Amino acid sequence: MLIPLADVPRWYAERKPKDAVAVSHGADTLTWEQLERGANRRARAFAAKGVKPGDFVAIGLPNSNAFFETSFAVWKCGATPTSLSWRLPRGEAAAVLEILKPALVVGGEADWNAPNALPANFVPDGFSDEPLNNPVARYWKAMTSGGSTGRxxxxxxxxxxxxxxxxxxxxxxxxxASLLNPGPLYHNAPFIVSHSALFAGGRVTGLVKFDAEETLRLIEANRVQWVNFVPTMMHRIWALPEAVRNGYDLSSLQIVFHMAAPMPPWLKEKWIGWLGPERIWELYGGTERQGACVISGVEWLAHRGSVGKIGETSGLRIIGEDGRDVAPGETGEIYFLPNDGAGSTYHYLGAEPKRRADGWESLGDIGRLDADGYLYLGDRLADMILRGGANIYPAEVEAAVTAHPDVRSCVVVGLPDPEFGQRVHAILELREAADAKDVVDGMGGFLADQLSRYKHPESFEIVSVCLRDDSGKVRRTLLRDERAAWLQENRPFRLMPRRAPAKAE
Known part of the structure; x- marks a missing residue:
């Protein structure tokens, strides 16, 4: 039966046991009836602040039960939610809000200076919790992208x-389904899969902040069947002591998806060996939904490194610099086209798509297809390092470096080099008690069997902060530009040079 998203909490409140939990974060739980009544109160409070059908409402809240009360309240207003990181710097928030022009901002930082806002701790006292009846929002969500580039x-x-x-x-x-959401709800995938579980009458167990062992504990405690990770999370779980990792009952898990960032093949092999290939799945695609590829662990073992084949709802092409389709095995830019035509799945506010005259669109990624039609990713065009005429893909180098037992996380960028144009610079977050000098001095030998010599990092930087957020995202452009500026100004940072690698073969 087709129903408005606004009516989902009431639909299941009327059909499930009264104590059935819809959403929980820690000890804080919401039954379906509580979700329905809380969302109704919030919707009336939002309407009192001027929200009308067809408006946008920006949600700047951390993972919490209040987040879901708010998203359903927005749909009950006939409006469209936009989820933002509640910690966005003032400048980035202002840029998004200028494009979106929301009728209301819920949460966020005080310095966002939103013209119409409610604080994160807002409680809708005094408003009725009876059902509402508003027109259905034309767009069910409006997510943001591109903030790391300043656009x-x-x-x-x-x-x-x-x-x-x-x-x-x-x-x-x-x-x-019993679903675990370990990722921040201001990113598209966590937002979609968490709400989709609720749309299907499931239970969402949310993490306020990702913690590797707590993730395993919650899977066991709530008999979680479905979870979506990013590779960073899977790396942190795998880094737990073996006795800890294997000390929890994960037999309820039916599917473990990963997406949003490149997956190091060695790490995927570990997870396949641990949980079995039937349970490990991967998705590659964009928020725009022009196309997506999906691959199971079983297929991956036969096509190691692939992100899968294009689905039935769209087409995929690999196009070279000359504008022509490349042959299988050759690398080019990845283009998608939905079966219903260009622009059928989305449109932008504040940008124009990278669209050819024939309607095919690119997300800026490069890759290749094998003879069976399986896609293999290279990197984003903007991130590729050009060293002495050779293309070096940061994701490939990062995957090799993070296999080192003392490396917690790694980001690779290209820095200016007078001889080769660019050089490979690795920013490392190390495990506690790791000796930085030993790690750097031994990295050449560690990488010898994994990477061609010219791809080895030529300098290393040790940092004590997390390089990637809980969604696996990294601001590579910002990191690269900061370090390039520091070098130009001769400003020191914790750079540990080593002998330059050989030229490309």
């Missing part, structure tokens, strides 16, 4: 705010 954009999803309660949920999610 934010808003991606309006063309699906309306309705759901078919009889349809199979996305990505193999069981109806009524």
């Amino acid at each position: 934010p954009k808003v991606i309006l999803d063309h699906n309306p705010a309705v759901v078919d309660t009889a349809a199979a949920p996305l990505l193999g999610m069981p109806l009524g």
Whole structure:
């Protein structure tokens, strides 16, 4: 049955046991009835602040039950939610809000100076919790992207705010699934999969902040069936002591998806060996939904390193610099086209798509297809390092470096080099008690069997902060530009040079 997203909490409140939990974060739980009543109160409070059907509402809240009360309240207003990191710096927030022009901002920082806002700790006292009846929002979500480049954009999803309660949920999610959300809800994938579980009558167990062992404990405690990780999270779980990692009952897990960032092949092999290839799945695609590839662990073992084949709803091409399709095995830029035509799944606010005259669109990634049609990613064009005429892909170097037992995380950027144009610079976050000098001095030998010599980092920088957020995202452009500026100004940073690698073969 097709129902508005606004009616989802009431739909299941009327059909599930009164004590059935819809959402929980820590000890804080919401039954379906509590979610329905809380969202109704918030919706009336938002309407009192001027929110009307067709408006946008920006949500700047951390992972919490209040987040879900707020998202459903927005749909109950007939409006479209946009989820933002509540910690966005003032400048970035201002740039997004200028594009979005929301009727209301819920949460966020005080210095965002939003013209119409409610604080994060807002409680809708005094408002009725009875059902509402408003028009359905034309766009069910409007997520942001591109803030790391200084040019934010808003991606309006063309699906309306309705759901078919009889349809199979996305990505193999069981109806009524117990789902764990370890990622921040201001990113597209956590937002989609968490709400999709609720649309299908499931239970969402959310983490306020990712913690590797707590993730395993919650999977066991709530008999979690479906979870979506980013590779950073999987790396942190795998880094737990073996006795800890194997000390929890994960037999309830049916599907472990990963997406949003490149997966080091060695790490994927570890997870496949640990949980079995049938349970490990990967998705590659954009928030824009022009196209997506999916691959199971079973397929991956036969096509190691692939992100899968294009789905049935769109097409995929690999196009070279001459504008022509390349042959299987050759590298080019990845282009998608939905079966329903260009622009059928989304449109931007604040940007224009990278679209050819024939309608095919690129997300800026490069890759190749094998003879069986499986896609293999290279890197983003903007991130590729050109050293002495050779293309070096940061993701490949990062995957090799993070296999080192003392490396917690790694980001690779290209820095200016007078001889080769660019050189490979690795920024490392090390494990506690690791000796930085030993790690750097031994890295050449460690990488010898994994990377061609010319791809080895030529300098290392040790940092004590997390390089990637809980969604696996990294501001590579910002990191690169900061370090290039420091070098130009002869400003010191914790740079540990080593002998330059050989020229490209």
